Amino acid sequence: MATLSLEGVTKVYDDAQGREVAVDDLSITVDDGEFACLVGPSGCGKSTTLRMIAGLEPVTEGTITLDGDPVQRLAPSERDVAMVFQNYALYPKMTGRQNMAYGLKHAGGVGREERRRTVEETAALLDITDVLDDRPAEMSGGQKQRVALGRAIVRDPTVFLLDEPLSNLDAKLRSEMRRELQRIHEDLGITTVYVTHDQKEAMTMADRLAVMDDGRLQQVDAPETAYRDPVNRFVGEFLGSPAMNTVTATVGGDGTLSVGGHPFASVAPDRVTGYDTVVAGVRPEDVVIADAGTGTFGATVIDAEYQGDTNFVFLDVADHQFAVRAPRTVRPDRDTTVGVQIPGADVYLFDPDTGAALHRSTD
Numbered sequence: 001m002a003t004l005s006l007e008g009v010t011k012v013y014d015d016a017q018g019r020e021v022a023v024d025d026l027s028i029t030v031d032d033g034e035f036a037c038l039v040g041p042s043g044c045g046k047s048t049t050l051r052m053i054a055g056l057e058p059v060t061e062g063t064i065t066l067d068g069d070p071v072q073r074l075a076p077s078e079r080d081v082a083m084v085f086q087n088y089a090l091y092p093k094m095t096g097r098q099n100m101a102y103g104l105k106h107a108g109g110v111g112r113e114e115r116r117r118t119v120e121e122t123a124a125l126l127d128i129t130d131v132l133d134d135r136p137a138e139m140s141g142g143q144k145q146r147v148a149l150g151r152a153i154v155r156d157p158t159v160f161l162l163d164e165p166l167s168n169l170d171a172k173l174r175s176e177m178r179r180e181l182q183r184i185h186e187d188l189g190i191t192t193v194y195v196t197h198d199q200k201e202a203m204t205m206a207d208r209l210a211v212m213d214d215g216r217l218q219q220v221d222a223p224e225t226a227y228r229d230p231v232n233r234f235v236g237e238f239l240g241s242p243a244m245n246t247v248t249a250t251v252g253g254d255g256t257l258s259v260g261g262h263p264f265a266s267v268a269p270d271r272v273t274g275y276d277t278v279v280a281g282v283r284p285e286d287v288v289i290a291d292a293g294t295g296t297f298g299a300t301v302i303d304a305e306y307q308g309d310t311n312f313v314f315l316d317v318a319d320h321q322f323a324v325r326a327p328r329t330v331r332p333d334r335d336t337t338v339g340v341q342i343p344g345a346d347v348y349l350f351d352p353d354t355g356a357a358l359h360r361s362t363d
């Protein structure tokens with residue numbers, strides 16, 4: 001186990017296609033035993049970051065340390081980290097058992113009998129004992145994924161690196177494997193960095209998530225903190241599904257926000273001091289749909305998706321589509337008008353130029 005630290009880590013690709021800053025001045029510490037998720041849209045630099053930690057990609061600038069010791073000049077095999085890839089990368093001609101033992105065998109120092117015992121114990125932990133003698137082609141996607149995990153676990157690494165490990169599995173298996181990975185993490189307590197573009201996966205699995213955009217780290221926080229208190233508009237919109245609704249609003253002296261000339265919500269005036277306009281963000285679950293003629297303003301129902309337990313209602317708010325997560329009993333018809341109420345305390349506010357969150361000064 002180990003504390004992993006990245007300090008000012010930058011990766012520049014400079015090739016025939018041009019110069020690309022894939023990771024820009026990234027600093028983050030993953031505590032001993034922590035499960036951290038690197039999350040962000042495709043191309044934001046997550047895999048590059050993971051590959052630099054693993055030693056598969058040289059660092060252009062910055063330092064990577066494990067328990068305080070710089071590792072960025074060490075070869076991957078000298079780093080005591082194990083990586084699991086999206087495509088499993090199993091050897092097709094080897095059985096599950098041979099695939100799992102391979103790394104141990106090549107690292108040396110582990111006798112045949114101990115290798116066998118470690119592989120079998122790990123297989124039991126992962127519930128793949130009965131496919132140990134099968135080749136990858138004979139295994140299901142979930143079993144292949146478990147063998148790939150097992151191959152990493154048997155090495156007893158100090159850091160576990162997982163790059164979108166569940167993305168090739170179907171939705172049901174993915175959610176099963178999520179829980180299983182969490183259980184394994186609780187059992188083994190290995191410092192883990194998990195890369196995913198799926199915010200829901202990151203929200204459900206991470207002790208802390210690190211949100212990246214365009215090579216830059218945006219926010220590192222517990223999932224609930226990042227969701228409830230995003231540092232900027234990007235993080236606010238990235239976390240949550242349906243996504244946070246955002247509109248540009250005009251600020252009145254008493255904290256009234258107007259959209260398209262109509263009142264929208266009222267916020268504490270000290271939150272918007274000095275601003276003529278702000279970007280207002282509202283989460284779908286914070287919008288209240290009321291009877292027509294009540295609430296702060298009226299809006300036309302564009303569509304509704306009944307989900308069983310909830311009802312997603314899409315409203316036209318000053319030419320913006322607003323997603324609402326309504327109780328299942330609220331089922332307005334398409335093209336009708338409903339009243340809308342947005343509690344001021346639930347409105348997120350962002351600087352219209354920089355996107356930075358305007359925090360409540362009374363917090």
Ligand code: ADP
Nearest residue numbers: 013020022040041042043044045046047048049
């Ligand atoms: P993510 O994992 O978040 O999808 P990546 O780390 O794979 O993002 O990529 C980050 C950026 O670096 C992207 O713009 C990508 O095109 C670029 N990139 C990744 N690998 C290379 C490479 N080997 N050569 C040049 N550019 C690369």
